[in-house]
Amino acid sequence: MTSPLEQKKIRITGPSMVTANRTWDGAVVYRTAQKGWSTEIGDSAVVSTSDDARALLAEATADDVGAVGPYIAPVELKDGGKVKPGNLREHIRAKGVTIDLRVPA
């Protein structure tokens, strides 16, 4: 899970999306095909070429007020094209921490 903060060159090898954190609250958000942000990974715009990834990232980066620190991350496409996180980092960002917090809900 090399940190995406170290992401320098954009070269994707499979289906990918652009994710970031929403500016006002830091929530995990995903870039949509409608040029907006969603908290649902299933709403992500999925790209499969490096050029498309670069374009999606550029467009997401331009929305500096909406979200912070956009980067490209891998996704898996499940049955019927359902978008799922492509690595552990994104799984944790999508589903939350993997630990029992032992605190009141």
Added chain:
Amino acid sequence: MYAYDELDRTLINERVSEFRDQVKRRLSGELTEDEFKLLRLQNGVYLQLHAYMFRVAIPYGTLSSKQLRRFAHVARRYDRGYGHFTTRQNIQFNWIKLAELPDALADLAEVGIHAMQTSGNNMRNVTSDQWAGVAPGEVEDPRIWSELIRQHTTLHPEFSFLPRKFKIAITASEHDRAAIKIHDIGLRLHKNADGETGFEVLVGGGLGRTPFIAKTIKPFVHGRDILSYIEAILRVYNQYGRRDNIYKARIKILVHELGIEKFAKEVEEEWNQMGDSELRLDYAAIEEVRSRFSYPPYEKLPHMPDELKRAAHDPLFERWRKNSVSPHKVQGYSIVTLSLKPVGGPPGDATAEQMDALADLADKYSFGEIRVGHEQNLALPHVAKRDLPQLFKALDRLGLATPNVNLVTDIIACPGLDYCSLANARSIPIAQELTRRFANHDTADLIGRLHINISGCINACGHHHVGHIGILGVEKNGEEFYQITIGGRADENAQLGTLIGPAVPYAEVADVIEDIVEAYLALRDRPEELFVDTVKRLGVEPIRERVYATR
């Protein structure tokens, strides 16, 4: 406790107003993230995996009950009901909203708490011994000097835009509980032959991807000269330190590249040039700060009160007392360490309910004072021995009486990949699994003092290099793997651990650690020989052979 003066209060309040305006401008788009990032970092605000993270300073690890209650309030109102105590006497809130941060900061400012010096390339929160002012045999209270340095460096331009972050720790006891040798500057308070108070100055310690143990550059700097001497060090660092490469920018790299003798010579020359500068502290300035630290009105109490004699028949109490209660400089009192490492719990976390209840206990039993140590535990520094049995019962109800201080389950761990955007692997679940494996306190007692430190990446926030057993999470082909070192230590005999073998996958870490402990138990000379001493005596190889022979 230290009482802030009007200047401090004004500064903190002005800082809140300033940050409120900055956040407003960021949310309106007037400031870009690039412009805002530096500003938020100067106020302890990071962006992590799930949310913003807010790091708040607990200078030299001293907290009042009122301040702890305010942490509980912030956790409850702005976060998810808990906070995480770090290895540098800070607390972190992991789920805070940027839009609400100015309100949280304002609520903290009301009790004299702020987030300055908790992030960014500046002088960080000056840390100290969590037993400062109460430890028997201490030269003097090191917090006085921590506070003098804090005041001098806060918002000081020479310390605010450094090549990288810069950390100072101070100890005044023979046993170093502040881990000064892994800091950019480590200060050991002691007295010279004339009985004057001053510092042995060590420079160039630090962990991360290039770990070094700090080296002494001057055996004695008089207390009155400590600010000018630190400034001389910083000037040499500012002059020669690299700003072109983030990985080469810490002072430890400069010290390593120049060599300690050359570095010391440069500092000495710079310092001599400064001469009798205005930075020389006069007696009145030192005494002014000293006078703002208050100490409790201790009673004259017996060394062994009846309450303690009676409670000695309770094995659970006795186990806890032997593990968590330490001698105090005043007869009849004790220092009580509160483990934030319950079996199966995230190391260093405390819920708002625990913080509130602990604040009440501090009022009742510890003159309203709480301490925070770099081991991610808390302490009540002034507990009358007669009150220990009642305190134990109350702490036990709160889940704060796990008798594992300094034992195998007293694990230091960074937040790891569960929270941190820099991490490569998870730390907390590894710690949780290890606490379950060694949950039997008899077994932990048998093993004896053993510090396990876990970091989720090479930045080493869990101080894995100096753990008796160090665990470092790395990524291999998208999977979590862990490198394991043994023989490190963070105290006065600080040293870096040695890699014991190839990295192991997530699922095997706890098994390997169990095997390492078993090897130690088989190899130790006698029950009193600590793990780290066995490794020192035998080297890594005999343990490696036993652990990796069948792997």
